[in-house]
Amino acid sequence: MNTYNKVPLSFTKGQGVWLWDDKGNRYLDTIAALAVNILGYNHPALVALMREKVSDLIHVSNLYHIPEQENLAVRLCNISGLGKAFFANSGAEANETAIKLARLYGQQKGFENPKIISMTKGFHGRTMAMVSQYLNNPVSHQFSPLLPGILNVPFNDIEALEKMIVDNREIVAIFMEPIQGEAGVILPQPNYLQQVRQLCNRYDVLLILDEVQTAMGRTGKFFAFEHSQIMPDIVTLAKGLANGLPIGVCLAKNHIADLFKPGFHGSTFGGNPFVCAIADKVLDIIDDQDFLDKVADTGAYLYDQLKQQLGNIGEIKTIRGVGLMIGIEFYEDCKDLQAHALKAGILINIMHQNIVRIVPPLIMTKAECDHLVLKLKAAIQSSCCDVSKIL
Ligand SMILES: Cc1ncc(COP(=O)(O)O)c(C=O)c1O
Numbered sequence: 001m002n003t004y005n006k007v008p009l010s011f012t013k014g015q016g017v018w019l020w021d022d023k024g025n026r027y028l029d030t031i032a033a034l035a036v037n038i039l040g041y042n043h044p045a046l047v048a049l050m051r052e053k054v055s056d057l058i059h060v061s062n063l064y065h066i067p068e069q070e071n072l073a074v075r076l077c078n079i080s081g082l083g084k085a086f087f088a089n090s091g092a093e094a095n096e097t098a099i100k101l102a103r104l105y106g107q108q109k110g111f112e113n114p115k116i117i118s119m120t121k122g123f124h125g126r127t128m129a130m131v132s133q134y135l136n137n138p139v140s141h142q143f144s145p146l147l148p149g150i151l152n153v154p155f156n157d158i159e160a161l162e163k164m165i166v167d168n169r170e171i172v173a174i175f176m177e178p179i180q181g182e183a184g185v186i187l188p189q190p191n192y193l194q195q196v197r198q199l200c201n202r203y204d205v206l207l208i209l210d211e212v213q214t215a216m217g218r219t220g221k222f223f224a225f226e227h228s229q230i231m232p233d234i235v236t237l238a239k240g241l242a243n244g245l246p247i248g249v250c251l252a253k254n255h256i257a258d259l260f261k262p263g264f265h266g267s268t269f270g271g272n273p274f275v276c277a278i279a280d281k282v283l284d285i286i287d288d289q290d291f292l293d294k295v296a297d298t299g300a301y302l303y304d305q306l307k308q309q310l311g312n313i314g315e316i317k318t319i320r321g322v323g324l325m326i327g328i329e330f331y332e333d334c335k336d337l338q339a340h341a342l343k344a345g346i347l348i349n350i351m352h353q354n355i356v357r358i359v360p361p362l363i364m365t366k367a368e369c370d371h372l373v374l375k376l377k378a379a380i381q382s383s384c385c386d387v388s389k390i391l
Pocket residue numbers: 034089090091092093095123124125126177181182210211212213238239
């Protein structure tokens with residue numbers, strides 16, 4: 001179906017942060033299959049484990065105990081400090097789980113029409129409940145009627161959030177990304193997430209953080225919420241957790257998770273032994289302080305280099321980010337840049353016509369950062385910018 005505007009390119013192999021197309025051209029990948037391939041391509045430990053596991057057991061149903069799943073749940077609960085896990089196959093499904101839990105929580109409080117506040121320009125996936133979160137997005141309204149009980153406030157506007165809670169009855173949860181990824185890497189203002197947490201405490205509202213894109217070390221900490229020293233009530237994960245195999249997880253505090261009873265929720269494929277074993281191996285590598293520190297260090301280096309090398313280009317409005325999640329915002333449409341970047345041998349993702357999002361594999365080295373900055377500068381020089389301003 002006609003759901004993507006595809007780049008006329010296909011890949012035949014990958015290694016580390018590099019991909020090769022069917023003509024043998026090599027590209028440095030700053031997209032990582034949309035922030036998924038956190039350990040890059042052809043990671044030896046993952047490939048070896050997959051070979052071993054595939055002849056073991058790929059799939060059994062959730063009608064039975066799945067030790068790999070139970071082990072992964074315990075690990076993720078220990079890392080997050082939350083109580084229980086539900087396994088799905090994608091970010092949107094993990095978020096659906098969170099929304100169902102929030103509604104149960106509302107019912108428990110006697111709410112007839114529990115309402116969820118989500119953020120303008122947030123992104124949580126493409127299922128009906130998720131497109132219903134984006135009240136200002138015209139695409140959402142193609143699928144009317146949307147799920148009721150959703151309110152939106154702008155990200156980073158704590159007054160608007162408090163007013164929304166006070167002015168509306170039966171608010172049950174705030175549902176948000178700690179850093180807005182698809183909006184173009186929009187960072188929370190200092191203390192914003194702490195203030196959101198305080199509002200949740202004050203008004204007995206659940207804080208649901210969608211860490212589908214930001215967790216698994218992307219920002220230099222396992223979860224982005226750790227930068228704000230807050231604790232959410234529910235967290236959702238997906239993308240990089242199994243380095244390219246489909247997985248989604250909803251983690252919740254015990255008293256919320258326990259609202260589910262058998263039959264309330266489920267998934268045919270979610271939490272199967274194969275995917276969970278691979279995710280467990282991913283955790284062996286990324287749930288490590290040295291690994292996370294290295295992501296933070298490489299991210300800071302890349303950010304500095306981008307600032308130094310591209311900071312004086314008049315067409316660039318801002319460069320922002322944390323860890324290996326960086327956005328370069330242009331004043332004007334820069335979508336031509338993509339073709340120039342391809343010629344320069346780098347894969348970049350342009351969002352909203354004017355923001356380059358950089359979410360490479362977390363194993364990127366500083367030498368690869370240097371290569372990226374050099375090639376990106378060359379691509380910018382040959383596309384939209386006045387060369388005299390760059391030299
Ligand atoms: C923050 C966030 N939540 C949810 C999703 C949806 O994930 P999926 O495409 O796996 O359903 C995405 C995808 O980009 C995302 O960035």
